[in-house]
Amino acid sequence: MSSQPDKITALYCRLSRDDEQDGLSGSIKNQKSILEKYAKENGFRNARFFIDDGFSGVSFTRPAFMEMMDLAEQGKIGTIIVKDHSRLGRNRLVVGQLLEEDFDRMEVRYIAIMDNIDTAKGISDLVPMQDLFNEWHAKNTSQKVKNVFRNKGMSGIPLTSNLPYGYKKDTENPRKWIIDEPAAKIVKQIFSLCVAGLGPTQIAKKLKADKVMTPTVYWNSIGMAYRKPPATPYHWSAASVVRILSRQEYIGDTVNFRTMHKSFKSKKRLELPQEEWQIFKNTHPAIIDEETFLLVQELREHRRRPTRSGIISMFSGLLYCADCGEKLYYSTVNNYKREQAYFFCSSYRKNSDVCSAHYIREKVVAKAVLDSMQRVFWYVQCFEKDFARNQMAAFGEEKRKELSEKRRELAQAKKRVKEIDSLIQKIYEDNVSGKISDGRFATMSMAFEDEQKQLKESIPNMEQYLETETDKSDSLQRFIDRVKCVTQLTELTPEIVHEFIEKIVVSKPEYIDGQRYQSLDIYYNSVGIVREPMPEEMEELFQEHMRKRTVSQSSKTA
Known part of the structure; x- marks a missing residue:
């Protein structure tokens, strides 16, 4: 009988989803009946x-x-x-403390x-041994659920229960995603x-x-x-935007195993590296x-930060120093006039002894890029x-050099791994x-072991690159198809720049007869540097183009 009637x-009842899967005879209704009867018969x-209901015994934040x-x-x-001791919990350390x-x-x-x-x-x-068995049961059940979950994920079935914003489940087939148009x-x-x-932001x-x-x-x-909606219905956060921009599901792919639980006792999810x-x-x-x-992932990788004036250049993240290889910073002058905005070497900013400024105005870059794109597109x-x-001929030579260098690096890495084994044995x-x-x-x-570990990790990547390098003709054809979609290029936009430009390498200026000269190497996405015809060749090509056009029009009128 209870000694503290006041x-x-x-009467505590608990049932987890895992218990339901195991078919335990421990439903909430059954527990309540047993507890109520016991309390009444024993004078409590x-x-x-x-x-x-629906809470794991491993967690105590119920x-x-x-x-x-x-x-x-x-x-x-x-x-x-x-009803039974496992209802209190399945973590032996916490239960023991209680x-x-x-x-x-x-x-x-x-x-x-x-x-x-x-x-x-x-x-x-x-009792401590019983607590240990209860914890083992939770661990075993968790592993079973994890195995089922993994088999499901490896078969290509989406593991997420909350669909990405923009999709909804098909009412006729809940496993099927359809587009939510609004x-x-x-x-x-x-x-x-x-x-x-x-x-x-x-x-x-x-x-x-x-x-x-x-x-x-x-x-x-x-x-x-x-979940419960926030009080402010239009309060978008930068984090929400980033999540949307990074979700590969938007191109029609299922992505499983982005996260994992550290242990069956923890509900905290850890981000997995993308290769997993x-x-x-x-x-x-x-x-x-x-x-x-x-393209968006590329832009996000080279995030463009606004200057103090709030201005962002469409070229930010694309310009590199020809001498040190570092990026060029974007800056506006104190009066924030856009026509005075310029780029300069980031290494020079940190230490002027390392590199030169490679100073170049944004408007100069814009004119050079527009002129180049107009010529290339035409x-x-x-x-x-x-x-x-011409591009395939240039690519063949460049690619052969690149692949030869990669093979040399791979051979050296494998050789060094063997050398380190011998060195460790010697010391x-x-x-x-x-x-x-x-x-x-x-x-x-x-x-030695750290060096060898790094080499062993890099070798599979080099081997995969050499094995899977695709024919450049595929990328070249995609570039041609995209260019054909541009009807008339009269001005640059961020979209057109980042669709076609991979990077712009800026050389330091040279002065000849008092005149300042500065060269830019423009690398186009998928094709690299385009071998443009010289002005004389361009004129010949243009005249040939006009002659063919005249002949074509004459044949149509005849």
Whole structure:
């Protein structure tokens, strides 16, 4: 009989989703019935149920459990009764703390009916072993669920329960994703704004100004309430924009195993490196085309930060120093006049002894790029075969040199790995014979092992590159097709620049007869430096083009 009739008798019930999967006869209804009957038959008064339905025993941040323990700390609970000991929890360290210290400190009597545990009668030496078995059960169950989850993920079935913003489940087939047009329109807008040169913070501000509902608010508005909506329906954050811009699912791919739990006791998810993701191509309709997605990832990798005036250059992240290889910083002068904006070498800014400024105005870069793109586009559109033939000839020579260098690096890496094995063996023998001290041996062997580890990690990447390098003709044809889509180029935009330009290498200026000269090497995406015809050749090609056009028109009129 209860010795504290004025205090609450807490009847605690818990059932996790894993318990349901195991088919345990421990439903909440069954637990309540057993607890109620036990309390009545044994004279426990002022009984009150505390129920956690769908919560793992490994975690102790359960709503009802925390409420019960808070009341116990206040001295309002006299007895806690559970159906069996595992209902209290499946973490042996926490449960042991409760039984051996906390319940005694709070003067709470604890009873587990089916396991014949009653702290009023003392705790058996077998209870810690039982706690260990309960924890093992949780670990075993977690592993089973993990195996099922992994098999599902490896088969290409999406593991996420919350679909990316812009998609919804097909009502006829819940495993099938279909495009949610209103949300997809916003996703497309976000990608377009990024290509246009806006950063995540700027995009978030624009969406807020345009009163675009955040994903959570939108889902609630259509009855897909994943969580409680915020008080401000249009408060987009830069983090939300970044998540959308980085999701490969928008090009139609399923991406599984982005995250993992550190252990079965922790619900915290850890980000996995991208090489461990499992990607399944073309599993659902795409919202964003792959080229736009890859372009955005490139822009995000070379994030363009605004100057103090808030100005962002469309060339930021594209300019590199020809001498030191570092990027060129973008800057505006104190009066913030855009025509005075310029780029200069980042190495020079940190240490003027390392490199020279490579100073070049933004408007000079813009004119050079526009002139080059106009010539290249005209050349491609009018003389596609000549362009392709010349680029492939140039590529063949360049690629042969590059692949030869990669093969040489690979051979050297493999050779060095074998050399290190011999060196470690030699210093080991020197250590045994007393030629070098134990401390010296430990330092040298650690350095050799670190070097060998790095080499072994780099070798598979070099081998894969050499094995999977594709024919340049595929990339060249894609470049030609994109150029054909540009009807008339009269001015540069961030979209056109980042669609076609890979990088711009800036040489330091030279002065000849008092005149300042500075060369730029413009590398186009997929094709590198384009071998443009010389002005005289361009004139000949143009005259030939006009003659063919005249002959064609004459034949049509005849």
